[in-house]
Amino acid sequence: MKEYFGNIFTAFSTIFIGMKVTFKHLFIPAVTIQYPEVRPKLPERERNRLYVNMDDCIGCDQCSRACPVSCITIETVKSIPGEDLGKTSNGKKKALWVTRFDIDFAKCCYCQLCVFPCPTECIYMTDVYEFSEFERNKLVYDFVTLTPQEREEKSVNYQKFIAEKEAEKLKAAAEKAATPTEDKKPENQ
Ligand code: SF4
Numbered sequence: 001m002k003e004y005f006g007n008i009f010t011a012f013s014t015i016f017i018g019m020k021v022t023f024k025h026l027f028i029p030a031v032t033i034q035y036p037e038v039r040p041k042l043p044e045r046e047r048n049r050l051y052v053n054m055d056d057c058i059g060c061d062q063c064s065r066a067c068p069v070s071c072i073t074i075e076t077v078k079s080i081p082g083e084d085l086g087k088t089s090n091g092k093k094k095a096l097w098v099t100r101f102d103i104d105f106a107k108c109c110y111c112q113l114c115v116f117p118c119p120t121e122c123i124y125m126t127d128v129y130e131f132s133e134f135e136r137n138k139l140v141y142d143f144v145t146l147t148p149q150e151r152e153e154k155s156v157n158y159q160k161f162i163a164e165k166e167a168e169k170l171k172a173a174a175e176k177a178a179t180p181t182e183d184k185k186p187e188n189q
């Protein structure tokens, strides 16, 4: 009999404790928000999706080398005489065409290590954090502003320039070899 009433007491007391917690929370302000209708204010130094301002990128590759997960892929082509790439906004002369600048955000861990070594401060974190995709390859962002034709053209022009230089060098070497030197001149001259 004692155990019977003890169990009833335990049941009521635990219900009371549970209800006390429930009622208490009715008067505590909610900590959850109605996302996406309501958005939290981001901290000042929040790390989200990166952006690259290609107008200021000199293709130095420092960001890519600093990346611990190798998610930045950069390809460049040297400019040839007569091409003026201009300067960055902090006065650095540009000498390389950046023909590929991909960041794979499926791999990026938002460590920001790529941002610090950039000499022109053209790679930086934005406040964009909503960019989920159903396909992984859509998370590879291409920042290059040149069209595919222009990228191809820069590469072809550079190859052509190198080939011409090589041909000139070979021609000069052949001409030099064909010119008789003082000690090789015939004795009757
Ligand atoms: S934030 Fe980190 S992981 Fe992402 S691209 Fe930069 S260095 Fe790589």
Ligand code: SF4
Pocket (backbone or CB within 6 Å): 052, 056, 057, 058, 059, 060, 061, 062, 063, 064, 074, 117, 118, 119, 120, 121, 122, 123
């Ligand atoms: S470090 Fe800056 S300038 Fe150099 S390749 Fe990266 S984004 Fe471009």
